[in-house]
Amino acid sequence: MTASMGYTLAQKLIKAHLVDGDMSKPGNEIGLRIDQTLTQDATGTMAYLEFEAMGVPRVKTERSVAYIDHNTLQTGFENADDHRYIQTVCKKHGLYFSRPGNGICHQVHLERFGIPGKTLIGSDSHTPTGGGIGMLAFGAGGLDVAVAMGGGPYYISMPKMVRVNLTGRLQPWVAAKDVILEVLRRMSVKGGVGKIIEYGGEGVKTLSVPERATITNMGAELGASTSIFPSDEITRDFMRAQGREADWVAVGPDDDAVYDEVLDIDLSALCPLAACPHSPDAVKPVEELGGIKVDQCCIGSCTNSSLMDMLKVAAILKGKTVHPDVSLSIAPGSKQVYNMLAENGALADLIAAGARILECACGPCIGMGQSPNSGGVSLRTFNRNFEGRSGTADAQVYLVSPETAAASALAGVFTDPRSLGEPPVITMPDHFLINDNMIVPPADEADMDKVEIVRGPNIKPFPKTSPLSETIDAPVLLKVGDNITTDHIMPAGAKILPLRSNIPAISEHCFVRCDPEFPARCKAAGKGIIIGGSNYGQGSSREHAALAPLYLGIKAVIVKSFARIHAANLINAGILPLTFENEADYDRISLGDELCLPNVRERLQKGEPIVLENKTTGETIPLASQFSARQVAMLLAGGLLDYTRESKA
Ligand code: MIC
Ligand code: SF4
Numbered sequence: 248m249t250a251s252m253g254y255t256l257a258q259k260l261i262k263a264h265l266v267d268g269d270m271s272k273p274g275n276e277i278g279l280r281i282d283q284t285l286t287q288d289a290t291g292t293m294a295y296l297e298f299e300a301m302g303v304p305r306v307k308t309e310r311s312v313a314y315i316d317h318n319t320l321q322t323g324f325e326n327a328d329d330h331r332y333i334q335t336v337c338k339k340h341g342l343y344f345s346r347p348g349n350g351i352c353h354q355v356h357l358e359r360f361g362i363p364g365k366t367l368i369g370s371d372s373h374t375p376t377g378g379g380i381g382m383l384a385f386g387a388g389g390l391d392v393a394v395a396m397g398g399g400p401y402y403i404s405m406p407k408m409v410r411v412n413l414t415g416r417l418q419p420w421v422a423a424k425d426v427i428l429e430v431l432r433r434m435s436v437k438g439g440v441g442k443i444i445e446y447g448g449e450g451v452k453t454l455s456v457p458e459r460a461t462i463t464n465m466g467a468e469l470g471a472s473t474s475i476f477p478s479d480e481i482t483r484d485f486m487r488a489q490g491r492e493a494d495w496v497a498v499g500p501d502d503d504a505v506y507d508e509v510l511d512i513d514l515s516a517l518c519p520l521a522a523c524p525h526s527p528d529a530v531k532p533v534e535e536l537g538g539i540k541v542d543q544c545c546i547g548s549c550t551n552s553s554l555m556d557m558l559k560v561a562a563i564l565k566g567k568t569v570h571p572d573v574s575l576s577i578a579p580g581s582k583q584v585y586n587m588l589a590e591n592g593a594l595a596d597l598i599a600a601g602a603r604i605l606e607c608a609c610g611p612c613i614g615m616g617q618s619p620n621s622g623g624v625s626l627r628t629f630n631r632n633f634e635g636r637s638g639t640a641d642a643q644v645y646l647v648s649p650e651t652a653a654a655s656a657l658a659g660v661f662t663d664p665r666s667l668g669e670p671p672v673i674t675m676p677d678h679f680l681i682n683d684n685m686i687v688p689p690a691d692e693a694d695m696d697k698v699e700i701v702r703g704p705n706i707k708p709f710p711k712t713s714p715l716s717e718t719i720d721a722p723v724l725l726k727v728g729d730n731i732t733t734d735h736i737m738p739a740g741a742k743i744l745p746l747r748s749n750i751p752a753i754s755e756h757c758f759v760r761c762d763p764e765f766p767a768r769c770k771a772a773g774k775g776i777i778i779g780g781s782n783y784g785q786g787s788s789r790e791h792a793a794l795a796p797l798y799l800g801i802k803a804v805i806v807k808s809f810a811r812i813h814a815a816n817l818i819n820a821g822i823l824p825l826t827f828e829n830e831a832d833y834d835r836i837s838l839g840d841e842l843c844l845p846n847v848r849e850r851l852q853k854g855e856p857i858v859l860e861n862k863t864t865g866e867t868i869p870l871a872s873q874f875s876a877r878q879v880a881m882l883l884a885g886g887l888l889d890y891t892r893e894s895k896a
Contacts, residue, residue, distance in 0.1 A: 253501025255408045257443040257475055260383040260498070264366050266400045273407045273441065273507070276875035278400030279383075282365040283310045284392050287352045289317035289613070289739070290370035290789055292329045292748035294389030295336040296709060298396055299700075300888060305341040305692065307398030312360055312686075313337050314345040314352035318744050319608040320615045325745035328703025332748075334687065339698035341689045342396075349685035350581025350607040353377070353549040357460055358489055358583055359683060363478030364498045368392055368401050372467045372788040372812060373549050373630065379460030380485065381478030381498045386467060388790040388816040390887045399891075402877065403811075406443045406472040410506040413450025415515030420664040422648035423458035424551060424628065427465040428520040429512060432530035436730065437782040439469030440811060442508070446476045447500065450514045455675055456485035457553035464550045465630045468527040470785060470810055490681050519663050521626075522646035525634040526730070533651050536661040542623035544575045544656040546649050547605070548612040551628035552580025554587055555673055556649045561593035562671030563653040563664075564600035570659030575652075576617050578605040587680050602656075614638040614740030626652045626661070631786060633734045635760055638741070706748045710798040712821045712885035715851070719802045719823070719844040724768050724775030726838045727761055731779055732786040733813060735761050737795050739787075747791060750798050757795040769799035778836050779806035784813025793820040797886075803844060805859065805870065807833055818878050821886030823847070825857060828869040835866055851879050 254262065261270055267278030284306075286294050291313055313333050318326040330347060337344035345355055352369065353376035361367065363381035367374060370389045377384030387401060395401050411430060417423075430444070444466050446459070454462075459476040466474030476482075477499035486495040519533040546552075546560055557579050569575045577597055579585040585607050588594040597604060603617075611617035612629045618638030619625040625637060625644045632644035647655070650664040664670075690698050727735070737743075737753065738760055746753035758765040769775055777796065783806040784792065793816040796804070803823035807830045817824040823844070827833055836842070840863040850857050851874065859868040874882065884890040 252505050253503035255445055255504040255506060256381070256477055256498060256500040257383060257408060257445055259500070260364060260366065270405050273405050275405045276402055276877065277405050278402050279366055281308060281368050281395040281401050283360065283367040284308050284395050285352050285356050285367065285369035285374065286313050286389070286392055287317050287371050288315045288329055288333060289744055289747050290389045291333050292706060293790060293794070294370050294392050295333060296706070297390050297393040297888060298340070299336070300709065301393060301397050301891060303397040305695065306396040308396055310360055311342045311396050312345060312356065313342050314355060315347040316351045316608045317613055317615070318747070319347050319606060320741050322741065323745060324703060325705040328705055329748050331701045332703060332706060335698060335700045337687070338690045339695050339700060343689065344687040346685045346687065348582060348606060350583070351549045351552060351609055353464060354552055354580030358581060358679065359686070362494045363482060363496050368395050370788060372786065373464050375466050375473040376460050376464040376549060378463030378466070378473055378475035379456055380482050381476060383473065383475060385473050386788040386812055388788055388812060388819050390790060390819040391815065394887065394891065403472060404441060406441055407507040409442045409444045409508045409510065411444055411446050411510045411512060412448040413446060413512050413514055414448055415450055415513045416453045417514045417517065419670040420650055420667070421517050421519060422650055423454065423461040424648035425517050425520045426512065426514065427462045428522055428530045428646070429517055430510070431468055431522065431528045432520070433510065434469050436468055436526060436528045436785060437470050439466065439471030442471050444469065444471045444474040445500065446474070451476060452481065453514065455555065456482060457555045461550055468630055470782065472811060484675070488675065488677055488679050519648060519651050519665065521651065522632055524643045524645065525632055527631060527646060533647065533661060533663045537663060539624060539661040541573055541626055541655050541660055543619045543625040544573060544652045545611045545617060545625065545627040545629065546576070546652050547578030547580065547610065548629040549580065550630040551649050552578060552584065554584045555675065557584055557588055558593055558673045559671060560649050560653045561588065561596045562673065563650065563667065564602065564657070565596040567600055567657050569601040569656050572659050573656050574603065575601065575656040576603040576605055576611060578610045579607045581607050582685055583680055586682070590680065611637065613744065615744065616741060626655050628652050633732045633786065635738070636734050705745070707751060709888065710750045710794055712797065712889055714885045715821070715848050715883050717846060717848045719847055721774045721776050721802050721842060722772055723778055723836060723838055723840045723842060724772055725758060725762060725765055726778040726836065727780065729780035730782045730785060733784055733789050733792040734786055736784065736792040737789055750794050753791060754795040754798045757799060766799060769801070772800065774800040774802055776842050777801055777804045778833065779804065780833065781807040783809050785810040788812045790816045790819065793817045793822060797822055818881055819887040821882060821889070823882060825870045825872050828871045832868045835864065835868060836861060840864065848883065851882060
């Protein structure tokens with residue numbers, strides 16, 4: 248980037264928040280000042296335990312919000328205890344608390360707190376939803392969020408810039424979901440790694456804020472660092488309708504901004520699409536799937552639960568009945584959406600049609616109920632269809648727009664909504680219903696000492712870490728293939744999520760979907776190494792996918808390539824994330840092989856290449872390891888918590 252070149256929008260916002268590093272070259276490590284943070288409850292308990300361990304009395308961000316939206320099924324004391332813990336931490340340490348019942352973090356944050364041009368990190372991979380109003384918003388591990396709450400920078404590799412140039416206008420019945428599915432079809436679930444996806448072009452003006460947010464939300468499935476739209480008059484209208492026009496600013500790229508890649512999408516040429524089992528990039532036109540029998544439809548999630556989405560669905564269902572063989576569940580994204588649906592009568596239309604109305608929370612998206620029948624075909628407006636995530640191992644989950652889901656729920660078979668005739672005309676309201684009574688503000692600074700933090704018995708401390716040893720000698724305890732998701736590593740769902748604040752207990756479920764013996768094998772061995780393929784750790788930001796392996800004695804993960812957030816979480820946990828210099832070497836290692844990383848500590852310290860000795864075969868395998876000085880220091884110390892403690896001492 249030379250002085251004469253203009254900046255992309257993301258580069259501008261990075262420049263305005265840069266506190267460390269040199270942003271001129273993609274791949275360089277940069278540190279950003281973070282204006283806002285968010286957490287949800289499934290990752291939040293751990294993030295606040297980490298924040299407490301840092302000893303910062305009050306958050307130093309402009310705004311930090313804790314949401315309760317994931318673990319809302321309370322089949323035992325665990326989730327409710329975690330909610331109480333988070334609520335009391337918020338009160339004491341200066342955070343806003345969004346109570347259970349107030350909605351999904353990303354939807355509520357967009358409505359009530361997001362500000363164009365600001366930086367946001369959240370302990371949830373779909374935090375880029377905020378990019379829909381021009382925020383620079385990243386999903387991150389809980390520890391990174393804890394550090395940001397304490398006023399520390401958020402570190403990422405400087406991403407490459409991709410421009411998605413939108414032209415034309417969506418045809419009737421074609422939705423924002425179809426736009427992001429088209430991007431996924433073209434770029435794949437690893438196509439966005441190391442990149443920021445910036446939307447621009449004439450077509451942007453035809454998309455409302457909720458539509459833009461659907462697109463940036465699901466950019467997470469590209470593996471992208473984040474996605475962003477400019478903030479323009481449409482953003483202003485949205486914020487005015489939310490009673491927050493004063494927070495609005497225009498942000499956009501320079502006219503002569505230079506991008507590393509450009510993708511052209513003619514909105515007018517798109518048709519309804521679906522991501523087929525079991526990957527968000529297995530995209531096909533709905534037309535081609537017509538006739539497949541459908542067992543379940545679920546409408547909601549942080550991708551598609553806005554008022555506009557719900558109103559469209561209500562209009563499609565009005566006066567009709569859900570097909571007898573289909574179970575249709577609907578979860579509005581926030582209390583605001585729910586309340587408005589109730590007031591304008593649309594909720595009555597949904598109920599009358601036979602929809603099963605759920606509370607405004609993540610619900611089925613994270614396997615908190617509504618698991619499909621055996622082998623069932625489930626059409627969901629969500630963002631992830633990883634195998635088993637729904638809670639039914641052999642379910643066939645497709646990701647579709649609300650329009651396609653509603654049309655199919657009525658017909659009982661996969662249905663292209665264009666077959667429904669004239670589309671309903673839905674307009675954005677001039678005023679959203681504003682009632683923030685479910686957001687609890689923190690105690691005044693003077694009173695914070697009086698607040699007592701309430702801890703339930705399921706809340707266990709952060710697992711023990713230790714500084715990196717001179718040499719790692721350990722067996723291969725697991726070998727997995729490509730595109731391993733964090734749902735494989737640390738499954739979610741109603742039974743396991745309540746253990747998110749109890750690492751010893753949740754570790755019993757680590758990788759069991761791939762290999763039920765893995766936790767027991769780790770315990771017997773005491774230490775070990777995991778071998779994986781490409782895009783290892785895609786999906787969720789859950790740091791439990793690093794903390795459970797840490798607890799089980801995993802010292803290094805050696806793969807063809809990593810997903811961004813997971814690699815960062817491994818470093819934060821003090822586990823070495825290493826990649827093969829030559830991908831073909833993956834085939835030279837088998838389960839049970841005895842491996843050695845000789846002098847790995849010294850080599851890391853000196854920036855020398857790390858090699859792997861396979862003691863079982865006698866072969867030596869070169870590894871690639873590009874760590875920044877900060878990452879090396881973290882790994883040597885035993886992870887981010889130890890590193891932070893050491894740097895403070
Ligand atoms: C998800 O969609 O997988 C989650 C649940 O929201 C996760 C966070 C988590 O695992 O708690 C995410 O996307 O980061
Ligand atoms: Fe919740 Fe699903 Fe969104 Fe994750 S993807 S935040 S589980 S709604």
